[in-house]
Amino acid sequence: MNRRTLIAALAAAPALAAVGGTLGATPAHAADAYASNTALYSDPALAEGVDFGRRSRRHLVDDQNPAARGGIVRTTVVAPHGGGIEGGTSELCLAIAGYHPADLAPTPSAGPVHDFWMFEGLRSSGNSALHVTSTHCDDTVARAMCAGSLNVLSLHGCTAAQAGLEAGAAAVLVGGLNPALRQYLMEEFAAAGVRAVTASGEEEIAGISPENICNRSLLGMGAQLETTTELRAAMFAPGRNTRTERAANTLPPFWAFTNAVRTAVQRLEATQPVL
Template structure:
C-alpha cells in the first residue's frame, strides 16, 4: 500500500531537492522512456531509462528518490501517477516504455503493458542479448487503461519490471547503492547492450 495516493499528494507533503527530484528531457520524440520510481526507490531504473533515451534520442522522465533511507515511501503506483510533466510527455508520444524494478534473485525482465507489437519486438530483442524475458504476472502486468504508460496517442505502452538481480548486473561491481549507480565508470556493458537492444526493437515497431 502506497503512503501517498497520488503524485499531487506526495509533492504537497514532501520536499523537492531533499526527498526527490525530477529529471526530464523533451527531445520532441514520438517515443518516451520513463523511470517513474527512480533514484533510490527502484535502484538502477533511472540509469537504464536515461541510457535508453540517450541511445535512441527519445524523451526521458525520471522521478528520483533522494533520501538516504525510506525511498520506498515515495512510490506512487502507475495507475495513480498524475505528475503533469510525465503525463504531457506520454500523451504526446506514440510509444512509451516504463522501466520498473521488482524483487527477485534470478535475472529476469518481466514484460507487460498494452502495446502488443512492441512487447513482442522487445522480448525478441532482449532475448537476443541473453536476457530472460517473461510475461509479467497479473499484479505487475501494466495493462490497465489508467496506467500512465498506456496513456499514449495509441492507448498502449510497455512496462518492463527488472528483478533486483538483473538490475545489479547493470553495474560492474554488482552493487546498486547511490554511489555505485551514479558512477558511470561502474556501468557494465550490459547497461549499453540493453539500451541498444531496446532501440532496435523500438525502431522496428
C-alpha cells in the first residue's frame, strides 16, 4: 500500500463511539475585526512584536536512508489565540508539545516532543481585538505545518456561557473531526478527573468545519479543545495568572490536563503505522 492510499484509508476509517455528554454552545465571538490573519498582518496600525507575536517549532525529519523510513510529522499542536487573547492557551500549547512554558526545556526530558505554532496577543489590554476565528486562520506557517502533519490539536479558551455550560463551570469542550482522538481525549480527561464534554452545535466551538485550522491536517481532521475561563484559572497560581507570569506559575491541574492530552495523543499515534 502506498503512502497516498494509506492516508486515504486512515481518513476513511470507521469512527470510534463518542464518549461523554454532548452540549451545544452559543457563538464565542460575534464578529472579528479582521477577516483573516493576512488582513491582521497587513494592518499598518499593528506592529509584530508589540501588538502580536508568532512562535513555532518544527522538528527535523531526516529521511536520507533508503533502507529505512524516517517517518513524517505525526502531531502538531496549535494555539491560534494565545498570549492575552485566550489566556493560558500558549502555555498549554507548549506543555502539550513537550516543552515547559517557562524555559522551553523538554518536559518530560525523555519526550516525546511535537511541532507547535501559536499566534499571541502581546498588548497590556485589548487583545480580544486581535482574535481571528479558526476557520479564517490563513497564517502560511500554520497552514503548512498542519498540512504536513497527520494530526492537529488546537487549544482555545472560552467562557462557560459560550460553551453552553452553567455559570462558573470548569470544563473542557472536546471538538474537531477526528473521532478517535476525541474519544481518547474524553477517556484520558475522565481518568485525570477533568470535566470534559463533547462539543456540538455552533461550528466554531465544535470545530467541525473542514476549514478550521484543527482539521487542516494530512487526514483532513483533528481535535479542538475549548477550555473555560474557570478551568484555565485553576491551572495557575492566584495573582499570577497574567501573560507575563503564567508560564512560571503553573499548578497541578495544569499538568494533569497536559498529561491527559499527551497520553491521548500518544494513544492515537500508536494506532497509526509508519508511512
